[in-house]
Amino acid sequence: MEDLIVITRPEMLSGEAGIINQLFAHGLARLHVRKPGVPEAEVRALLEQIEPQHRDRIALHQHHQLAAALGITGLHFTENDRLAQREAHLKELKDNGFTISTSLHDPADLETLSHCFDYAFLGPVYDSISKEGYRSKLPADFRLEKYSFPGKVIALGGIHAENLKQIQEIGFNGAALLGSIWQNPDNAIAQFELLKAFQSSFSHPTFQQTSSIPGLKPGAMDSKIASGNENGNDPFLTTKAIHCPRFQPGDRGGITDVVDKFHFISNETSELSHVDSIRIALQAGCRWIQLRVKDRREEEVLPIAWEATRLCDSYGAKLIINDFPLVALAVEAYGLHLGLTDMPVPEARTLVGEKMIIGGTANTWEDVVRRIEEGADYIGLGPFRFTSTKQNLSPILGIAGYRTLMSQMQEAGHSTPIIAIGGITPDDIGLIRTAGLHGVAMSAALIGAADPQETFYQIQQALC
Numbered sequence: 001m002e003d004l005i006v007i008t009r010p011e012m013l014s015g016e017a018g019i020i021n022q023l024f025a026h027g028l029a030r031l032h033v034r035k036p037g038v039p040e041a042e043v044r045a046l047l048e049q050i051e052p053q054h055r056d057r058i059a060l061h062q063h064h065q066l067a068a069a070l071g072i073t074g075l076h077f078t079e080n081d082r083l084a085q086r087e088a089h090l091k092e093l094k095d096n097g098f099t100i101s102t103s104l105h106d107p108a109d110l111e112t113l114s115h116c117f118d119y120a121f122l123g124p125v126y127d128s129i130s131k132e133g134y135r136s137k138l139p140a141d142f143r144l145e146k147y148s149f150p151g152k153v154i155a156l157g158g159i160h161a162e163n164l165k166q167i168q169e170i171g172f173n174g175a176a177l178l179g180s181i182w183q184n185p186d187n188a189i190a191q192f193e194l195l196k197a198f199q200s201s202f203s204h205p206t207f208q209q210t211s212s213i214p215g216l217k218p219g220a221m222d223s224k225i226a227s228g229n230e231n232g233n234d235p236f237l238t239t240k241a242i243h244c245p246r247f248q249p250g251d252r253g254g255i256t257d258v259v260d261k262f263h264f265i266s267n268e269t270s271e272l273s274h275v276d277s278i279r280i281a282l283q284a285g286c287r288w289i290q291l292r293v294k295d296r297r298e299e300e301v302l303p304i305a306w307e308a309t310r311l312c313d314s315y316g317a318k319l320i321i322n323d324f325p326l327v328a329l330a331v332e333a334y335g336l337h338l339g340l341t342d343m344p345v346p347e348a349r350t351l352v353g354e355k356m357i358i359g360g361t362a363n364t365w366e367d368v369v370r371r372i373e374e375g376a377d378y379i380g381l382g383p384f385r386f387t388s389t390k391q392n393l394s395p396i397l398g399i400a401g402y403r404t405l406m407s408q409m410q411e412a413g414h415s416t417p418i419i420a421i422g423g424i425t426p427d428d429i430g431l432i433r434t435a436g437l438h439g440v441a442m443s444a445a446l447i448g449a450a451d452p453q454e455t456f457y458q459i460q461q462a463l464c
């Protein structure tokens, strides 16, 4: 798949021109300016703020008369506009150097579409999750190669990182992005970078071999490709209904209330996938879940993170993503956990914004101080004892190590919540709490318990 095209939101946004200039600077190939109902003067003012060298990568949906004076060479015709055009006019536009595009909602129209069009948006490809009743017209086995239109066909509607690969497999030449970019304008550039990374990974041989891992089953989105379309909803507005961050900057004063006292750390074994382990923890009653996938590429972690997101959402649990800031951003996770050799907390803060919790690992007093100075919301301090869940463990702290570090915290007047980790069992919690730690993180002791519900009950009692 070649092209990622961004479509503007229909209304004007504050700071929009700045974001658009940055998107171009980050390699955006094409921008569709679609502002139905916005007066010409406002659209002109927006276009004038877009740096002139980027303007030949813009297509206008309305106010075509602005194009020539502003150095814009792209004109887009909505379905209704297209039906009102004469072929001779389209030819004239092509002869005058314009790139022209249009929108279709029925793939059958690709057979009769004027070959003057350089490309066409076809959509919605996916049912809208956010807009009820707004469904795709594409059959489940839809493939693009059957159609004779020689131009590019660009997928539109409900496109996000999770379904980008399937769009390529269907045969689309590109994808038009709206919700995935603009849902949270503060994160527009990071989202674009993530989508670009996924798009380029599809041609990577390692990815192709491993893309059948759980969570990225070919055809996994088939159930979302449905038939029947009828209402007049706006195809450009379809978007995945994603997780809303729940941590608001105003809550920061109460960080000890925000960070749970029990953190479950996912793991996979020969019998269990990460998602299976998370399901066990959720069913046992845990509501703070860390997805900790090791030795996998970002694009392999993302589908697992989506599955974990859906599962945690269904239990009202908070999902923390270990190691992968862009994945945390993509699934709008509640939090991100970073180790000492992962992305530094301040850099991650810039990337994920103010709303996401960021936890950081520490193994020594110097690490604790660094984490506090970096602004970590909580600190995972370990290891308490040997564990085979993590490779390359740091020296074991034991209860004596925790006591020393907690008195140093007290002397220094620090109150960042500290979570003990590493080989912890429910029986250890009493001592760990009396040492002054906020809570504990566990993996094996919960997943491997004969009765995880009973074990979680004991954990809760000990944490009270």
Ligand SMILES: Cc1ncc(COP(=O)(O)OP(=O)(O)O)c(N)n1
Pocket (backbone or CB within 6 Å): 263, 265, 290, 292, 294, 322, 323, 337, 338, 339, 340, 342, 359, 360, 361, 362, 379, 380, 381, 382, 390, 419, 421, 441
């Ligand atoms: C709560 C919590 N504390 C510490 C860690 C360890 O993180 P890190 O040092 O990045 O090591 P990995 O888990 O990535 O192997 C954690 N994950 N959670």
Ligand SMILES: Cc1nc(C(=O)O)sc1CCOP(=O)(O)O
Pocket (backbone or CB within 6 Å): 265, 292, 361, 380, 381, 382, 383, 384, 386, 387, 388, 389, 390, 393, 394, 421, 422, 423, 424, 441, 442, 443, 444, 445
């Ligand atoms: C993920 C992790 N980090 C550690 C650290 O010391 O930083 S120990 C650890 C493993 C936690 O799992 P379990 O409860 O099975 O030991």
Ligand SMILES: [Mg+2]
Pocket (backbone or CB within 6 Å): 322, 323, 337, 338, 339, 340, 342
């Ligand atoms: Mg890590």
